[in-house]
Amino acid sequence: MSGENLLELDNVSKFFPIGGFFSRARMTAVNEVSFALETGRPEIFTIVGESGSGKSTLAKMILGSETADRGTIRFDGADVAGMRSRGAREAFMTRVQPVFQNPFEAFNPLTRIDEYLFSTAHRFKGAKNRADREALTDVALQRVGLSLAEIRGRYSHELSGGQLQRVAIARALIPEPKLIVADEPVSMVDASLRMSIVNLFRELRDTLKVSIIYITHDLATAYYIADRVIIMRKGVVVESGDARTVLDNPQHEYSIALKNAVLPPDPHDASAIIRERQQDAGASAPRKIVSA
Numbered sequence: 364m365s366g367e368n369l370l371e372l373d374n375v376s377k378f379f380p381i382g383g384f385f386s387r388a389r390m391t392a393v394n395e396v397s398f399a400l401e402t403g404r405p406e407i408f409t410i411v412g413e414s415g416s417g418k419s420t421l422a423k424m425i426l427g428s429e430t431a432d433r434g435t436i437r438f439d440g441a442d443v444a445g446m447r448s449r450g451a452r453e454a455f456m457t458r459v460q461p462v463f464q465n466p467f468e469a470f471n472p473l474t475r476i477d478e479y480l481f482s483t484a485h486r487f488k489g490a491k492n493r494a495d496r497e498a499l500t501d502v503a504l505q506r507v508g509l510s511l512a513e514i515r516g517r518y519s520h521e522l523s524g525g526q527l528q529r530v531a532i533a534r535a536l537i538p539e540p541k542l543i544v545a546d547e548p549v550s551m552v553d554a555s556l557r558m559s560i561v562n563l564f565r566e567l568r569d570t571l572k573v574s575i576i577y578i579t580h581d582l583a584t585a586y587y588i589a590d591r592v593i594i595m596r597k598g599v600v601v602e603s604g605d606a607r608t609v610l611d612n613p614q615h616e617y618s619i620a621l622k623n624a625v626l627p628p629d630p631h632d633a634s635a636i637i638r639e640r641q642q643d644a645g646a647s648a649p650r651k652i653v654s655a
């Protein structure tokens with residue numbers, strides 16, 4: 364049944380206790396969410412919703428760092444919650460990699476950033492000697508428009524947020540994952556650099572055939588890159604489907620409100636905004652990504 368799906372969520376719910384230690388009250392952070400990503404069909408699957416709608420909780424459950432209270436999450440047919448042994452966990456992590464919102468939190472300021480990439484190459488690709496680690500690191504960095512020569516010996520504070528987020532994406536690419544879960548990856552990045560990073564996800568989908576779960580509260584970037592979209596509100600998926608269909612003509616009042624708050628009512632104006640953003644981003648666009 365699930366052999367055809369890379370990722371499959373089936374009625375997934377998550378509850379958090381509220382009202383203090385002795386209270387039994389709980390709030391529903393994620394409420395019966397279901398969707399599936401097909402194997403061999405790389406896409407940008409976008410989860411859109413305002414702050415507090417349950418997006419990060421959903422991402423953590425997909426990554427296995429939170430467990431679902433109800434429902435199941437399967438990756439390649441195997442229950443993510445059942446991957447308890449270290450071996451199973453490592454194998455899962457080579458195939459599913461995260462990119463987080465704040466790249467400065469992902470890198471310790473006292474550790475050279477190249478060392479992070481080398482140790483990822485060692486851990487996930489078994490690169491034993493320095494030359495192999497450097498080669499794998501350089502390939503990953505080139506895919507995001509950087510190179511090892513540019514970041515060698517440098518610390519996180521010496522890079523811009525946009526550059527560091529590219530490094531974080533490069534690190535996620537080293538294990539050659541099938542799925543990247545990117546939770547608000549551009550919200551801490553300078554507005555002028557956002558579109559170039561968003562474009563990078565598209566390039567990665569096409570050149571590396573990696574699926575991407577792109578999480579955002581920003582409907583404009585969702586409109587621009589999503590293949591499919593789900594719109595979440597208070598833990599519930601209120602609308603889902605083909606991104607153009609949903610975002611051009613939202614049906615649910617929340618989706619309509621979300622759209623009106625971000626995009627002008629005329630879709631031609633919307634594409635003008637997106638073009639403008641692209642031009643903004645063009646000034647600092649990455650070098651052409653080397654194909655696989």
Ligand SMILES: Nc1ncnc2c1ncn2[C@@H]1O[C@H](COP(=O)(O)OP(=O)(O)O)[C@@H](O)[C@H]1O
Pocket residue numbers: 379380392412413414415416417418419420421
């Ligand atoms: N560890 C936690 N403990 C208690 N409540 C949480 C926890 N994580 C998230 N929540 C609550 O769950 C809801 C959804 O949060 P979150 O998944 O972070 O939403 P989003 O990423 O869409 O902003 C929020 O009301 C948040 O306060």
Ligand SMILES: [Mg+2]
Pocket residue numbers: 418419420546547
């Ligand atoms: Mg969040």
